Amino acid sequence: MATDTRSLAAPTRPSAPAGRTRTKSLRRQRRLASTAMLVFLVVSSLVMAAPFLWMALSSIRDPTELARVPMPLIPEDLRWENYTEALTRAPFGVYARNSFILATAAALLNVAFGSACGYALAKLRFRLAPAVFGWMVACIMIPFYATVIPVFLMVRHMPLFGGNSILGAGGTGWIDTWWALIVPGAISPFMVFLFRQFYVSTPSELIEAARLDGVSEFGIYTRIVTPLIKPGLLTVALLSFEAGWNNFLWPLLVTTSENLRVIQVGISSFRQEAATDWHLLMAGTTLAAVPMIVLFLVFQRYFVQGFAASGIK
Amino acid sequence: MSFSRRTLLGTTGAAAVGLGAAACGSGGALDPDVPLDLAVDDTDLAGSISLLTPDFVGDDRPVLDQEVIAPFTERTGIDVSVDQVDWNKLNEKISTGIAGGIIADLIMTGVGWTQPFAEKGIFAEIPADYIEGLGFDESVLAPARFEGKYYSLPQALDLRFLAYHPEMFAAKGITEPPTSMDELAEVALELTGDGVVGFDYLSGSAGSARQAFVFLLYAFGGTMFSEDGLSTKLHEEPGRLTLQWMLDRMDDGSIDYDMQAAEGQPSPFQQKKAAMSLVATGNWPTWMQMTPELCEEGAAGVFLMPSGVGGDPVMFQGGTFISVSSLSQNKDAAGAFMKHMLEPEFLGIANAATGKVPPTPDIPENEEIQSSLLTRFGLENLEYAGATEGGTAGYMQIRTNLDGIVEGCLTRRASVEETLADMKSLCDDAISRLR
Numbered sequence: 001m002a003t004d005t006r007s008l009a010a011p012t013r014p015s016a017p018a019g020r021t022r023t024k025s026l027r028r029q030r031r032l033a034s035t036a037m038l039v040f041l042v043v044s045s046l047v048m049a050a051p052f053l054w055m056a057l058s059s060i061r062d063p064t065e066l067a068r069v070p071m072p073l074i075p076e077d078l079r080w081e082n083y084t085e086a087l088t089r090a091p092f093g094v095y096a097r098n099s100f101i102l103a104t105a106a107a108l109l110n111v112a113f114g115s116a117c118g119y120a121l122a123k124l125r126f127r128l129a130p131a132v133f134g135w136m137v138a139c140i141m142i143p144f145y146a147t148v149i150p151v152f153l154m155v156r157h158m159p160l161f162g163g164n165s166i167l168g169a170g171g172t173g174w175i176d177t178w179w180a181l182i183v184p185g186a187i188s189p190f191m192v193f194l195f196r197q198f199y200v201s202t203p204s205e206l207i208e209a210a211r212l213d214g215v216s217e218f219g220i221y222t223r224i225v226t227p228l229i230k231p232g233l234l235t236v237a238l239l240s241f242e243a244g245w246n247n248f249l250w251p252l253l254v255t256t257s258e259n260l261r262v263i264q265v266g267i268s269s270f271r272q273e274a275a276t277d278w279h280l281l282m283a284g285t286t287l288a289a290v291p292m293i294v295l296f297l298v299f300q301r302y303f304v305q306g307f308a309a310s311g312i313k
Numbered sequence: 314m315s316f317s318r319r320t321l322l323g324t325t326g327a328a329a330v331g332l333g334a335a336a337c338g339s340g341g342a343l344d345p346d347v348p349l350d351l352a353v354d355d356t357d358l359a360g361s362i363s364l365l366t367p368d369f370v371g372d373d374r375p376v377l378d379q380e381v382i383a384p385f386t387e388r389t390g391i392d393v394s395v396d397q398v399d400w401n402k403l404n405e406k407i408s409t410g411i412a413g414g415i416i417a418d419l420i421m422t423g424v425g426w427t428q429p430f431a432e433k434g435i436f437a438e439i440p441a442d443y444i445e446g447l448g449f450d451e452s453v454l455a456p457a458r459f460e461g462k463y464y465s466l467p468q469a470l471d472l473r474f475l476a477y478h479p480e481m482f483a484a485k486g487i488t489e490p491p492t493s494m495d496e497l498a499e500v501a502l503e504l505t506g507d508g509v510v511g512f513d514y515l516s517g518s519a520g521s522a523r524q525a526f527v528f529l530l531y532a533f534g535g536t537m538f539s540e541d542g543l544s545t546k547l548h549e550e551p552g553r554l555t556l557q558w559m560l561d562r563m564d565d566g567s568i569d570y571d572m573q574a575a576e577g578q579p580s581p582f583q584q585k586k587a588a589m590s591l592v593a594t595g596n597w598p599t600w601m602q603m604t605p606e607l608c609e610e611g612a613a614g615v616f617l618m619p620s621g622v623g624g625d626p627v628m629f630q631g632g633t634f635i636s637v638s639s640l641s642q643n644k645d646a647a648g649a650f651m652k653h654m655l656e657p658e659f660l661g662i663a664n665a666a667t668g669k670v671p672p673t674p675d676i677p678e679n680e681e682i683q684s685s686l687l688t689r690f691g692l693e694n695l696e697y698a699g700a701t702e703g704g705t706a707g708y709m710q711i712r713t714n715l716d717g718i719v720e721g722c723l724t725r726r727a728s729v730e731e732t733l734a735d736m737k738s739l740c741d742d743a744i745s746r747l748r
Contacts, residue, residue: 063602063603064602064603066577066578067577067578067579067602067603067604069578069579069584071578089371089372090371148405148409149408149409149412152409152412152413153412153413156413156414156415157413172415175413175415249402249405252398252399252402252405252406253402253405253406253409256363256394256396256417257394268370268399269370269371269374269397270370270371271370271399272370272371272373272667273367273368273400273471273595275595275596275598275599275602275668276576276577277371278576278577280371
């Protein structure tokens with residue numbers, strides 16, 4: 001059967017002016033689309049940033065202005081002394097130092113222990129690996145409120161600490177000590193899970209080659225594979241630091257001394273049963289938020305990369 | 314059946330109490346059966362004690378340290394360490410402390426908390442002869458009792474009643490505050506209009522929907538629980554009348570459920586968007602800061618919630634109660650400090666700092682306390698402060714869930730009958746766990 005293929009093989013080319021018009025139209029469409037996208041992103045960013053902007057603006061408002069109806073959007077008088085007043089109302093220097101120590105310890109310990117666990121679950125072959133991993137994932141689902149009392153009991157009955165006997169009785173254990181603040185947050189199943197996801201994506205051939213070259217298992221973990229997941233290390237460090245910095249309930253439960261209280265507990269001192277010093281609360285909250293915002297701005301590239309690479313987005 | 318975080322924590326806490334107590338027992342240091350002796354001489358006291366308090370936040374803390382604790386330490390040589398915890402997390406702090414067996418020697422809690430912790434054996438019984446000597450009104454002592462014995466004492470009160478704008482009353486030719494619930498309803502309706510709501514009762518500026526319900530319940534002659542705390546009375550006729558009264562006011566527009574002031578903003582009453590309002594004595598510092606004109610003489614009027622059944626008017630009582638822990642290793646010193654805090658001089662100093670109301674008017678002249686119209690009115694009417702939350706040992710499991718049930722009725726998600734049935738079911742469930 002004869003078929004005329006010429007008409008299919010040789011499509012007619014548009015004339016030059018018509019082509020230019022279409023290119024222009026395409027360009028205009030692209031420009032419109034990118035402008036619309038830009039507007040959408042700017043609006044979304046503003047919506048996302050609005051609570052933080054509101055917090056920052058309220059932190060320099062006069063209390064009478066906060067009470068005005070309607071409240072002006074931009075503060076009329078900039079009351080910077082809200083910050084100094086907030087700092088004198090509670091020992092924020094001590095609280096900030098404690099939060100920093102707690103957050104740094106949480107970041108370092110989670111990176112150290114979490115990466116070791118994650119590496120073992122992802123790259124070491126042992127029979128119980130899937131079961132241990134499943135158990136880890138299941139642990140993520142257990143809410144903090146369900147574990148708080150068992151963990152509190154462990155901390156309180158820690159043998160040979162705080163006057164406790166070898167059976168963990170007679171004293172206060174780790175209560176009101178740095179141990180109680182740091183150790184329970186030193187490892188989290190979520191961080192192990194995150195690390196495992198990072199390590200799974202690294203090439204096993206490298207590990208096999210290193211083994212052939214006689215590198216020890218610890219050397220492979222520290223010198224060969226872990227350097228490949230730098231975004232993962234930073235992601236976990238940042239998330240752990242954030243969790244430690246924002247930790248409120250646990251430090252409140254296990255400490256009684258003012259010199260062990262953390263910044264989030266300090267901020268709550270601006271809230272009373274019947275009244276709240278909103279201007280001071282906002283100043284305190286802004287101060288507490290700044291380190292996290294700065295950290296995120298500095299490391300955001302790695303942070304986003306880390307989440308993208310681990311498949312958690 | 315739903316589980317809140319508090320329920321989850323409470324349940325695991327209760328389960329852990331035995332384990333904690335067993336571990337403490339092996340230490341042999343604590344004996345909950347040692348009675349509290351309030352007659353120990355100061356010279357026989359030694360050691361240190363701890364105080365767990367949700368009050369004395371921020372600027373109030375130096376007053377506690379320097380003007381209340383320091384004189385006690387100077388007199389007795391006892392060191393007092395303070396553990397200050399937000400009201401919202403107080404239950405968690407106490408629950409974990411109980412589980413771990415290291416609860417503070419003195420614990421400050423709220424109205425409705427005494428019975429649950431007394432039933433668990435956490436609070437030590439306070440000798441009745443000491444309480445009789447204090448001369449406190451029966452109305453403020455009732456929340457301190459469990460099974461006829463005292464386990465706490467009021468240190469500070471937060472009283473609630475009604476306030477009105479006199480000029481709005483005058484504009485409508487109303488000369489006297491209402492004296493019955495029917496009159497209150499009529500006046501509220503008359504004052505409604507021109508952008509003003511007659512009665513701001515549910516905006517939350519003076520307590521939750523649960524507390525608003527409980528307040529009205531007493532006005533209608535009801536109580537929350539039976540005398541022994543082992544059965545609920547919420548589902549009875551006064552409960553039905555209370556819910557129906559609120560719904561009727563919402564129907565005629567004199568109560569607006571949607572009227573809410575944003576946090577940090579003045580209440581509808583302060584903004585003069587409401588002619589009458591439920592107010593708390595603790596609102597005064599906010600009035601002073603945000604709307605000082607409302608604090609001027611004659612700018613606001615106050616009156617008690619009238620009775621709905623022809624009885625006495627009613628005032629709602631919240632507050633901070635102090636207890637000695639039965640697990641305290643230094644009960645004598647803890648008892649001595651409790652006595653110290655309840656001395657008229659220190660009641661005055663502490664309440665002037667926290668902006669609360671002392672549990673007795675018999676305190677030395679105190680300018681800060683006297684300067685508050687709301688505190689003065691509360692103190693003058695202490696005998697009517699009979700509307701209180703609690704009354705059963707199961708109340709900690711009930712209080713938060715009751716809020717949702719009341720709100721469900723007010724937002725028409727449940728009928729009055731369904732709401733009363735839900736309340737009964739919630740209370741029966743909590744009380745059944747006590748047996």
